[in-house]
Amino acid sequence: MKNRLKVLRAERDWSQGDLAERLQVSRQSVNAIETGKYDPSLPLAFRIADLFGLAIEDIFLKD
Amino acid sequence: MKNRLKVLRAERDWSQGDLAERLQVSRQSVNAIETGKYDPSLPLAFRIADLFGLAIEDIFLKD
DNA sequence: TCAAAGTGTCAATATCCCTTGACTTTTATC
DNA sequence: GATAAAAGTCAAGGGATATTGACACTTTGA
Numbered sequence: 001m002k003n004r005l006k007v008l009r010a011e012r013d014w015s016q017g018d019l020a021e022r023l024q025v026s027r028q029s030v031n032a033i034e035t036g037k038y039d040p041s042l043p044l045a046f047r048i049a050d051l052f053g054l055a056i057e058d059i060f061l062k063d
Numbered sequence: 064m065k066n067r068l069k070v071l072r073a074e075r076d077w078s079q080g081d082l083a084e085r086l087q088v089s090r091q092s093v094n095a096i097e098t099g100k101y102d103p104s105l106p107l108a109f110r111i112a113d114l115f116g117l118a119i120e121d122i123f124l125k126d
Numbered sequence: 127t128c129a130a131a132g133t134g135t136c137a138a139t140a141t142c143c144c145t146t147g148a149c150t151t152t153t154a155t156c
Numbered sequence: 157g158a159t160a161a162a163a164g165t166c167a168a169g170g171g172a173t174a175t176t177g178a179c180a181c182t183t184t185g186a
Contacts, residue, residue, distance in 0.1 A: 001106060015132060029174055031134065038173055041142080042102045043064055046125055056119045062109060078162060092144055094164065104143060104172080 002063045005034045008052050023047050065126045068097045071115050086110050 009019050016034070020027040025044065033040050039060070040048065049056045072082050079097070083090040088107065096103050102123070103111065112119045 001109075016134095017132075026175060027133090028135085028176085032174085035134075037135095039105045041173065042105055042108050042119075042123060043125075044173090045105050045108075045119075046064075046123075049120075056105075056108075057112075060105060060109075062106075079164095080162080089145055090163090091146085091165085095144085098164075100165095101143060107143085 001039045001060060002036070003033065003060045005030070005048070005059065008054075008059065009034075022051055064102045064123060065099070066096065066123045068093070068111070068122065071117075071122065072097075085114055 005019075009016070014022075016030045017027045020030045023030070023044065024047070029040075032038055039045075045056050045060060049059055052059065068082075072079070077085075079093045080090045083093045086093070086107065087110075092103075095101055102108075108119050108123060112122055115122065
């Protein structure tokens, strides 16, 4: 399960901390998801998709 | 987080056990997800969406 | 050059997802 | 009504997700 978080974040010039704040999660969670340590829960995946205005399938990809 | 699993399953005349087998999870997991006890993990949500040929957003809805 | 911000990572802890196994209740069929 | 399949539920346990706090390293800019 890969994801495009880092790119989407870079396009907006957000730090991991910025993104974490907008998602209401810790900075470490954002980092762990970005670096592939684990996948987000489904509710968090929805919040991420909403924040970027994309479908979950456009952000998270089965590898 | 609501979902349309029960309806999608009924349309295909599958039991919870049938669905569980196709998803490679336990029948109790299918039941728990259907009855709203918890949300599936993101990877399982992808398997569910794939199985029904729908987008995750068309099956799982924020309530 | 030095301080601040950003990133990556670790440990410890808490909670959630999913499991097996068992049991009761509902639904459908005979 | 009896039977069986399906559905709902519980408990206990393991692994995954997310937390706070801390520390090191790199990058940026004053």
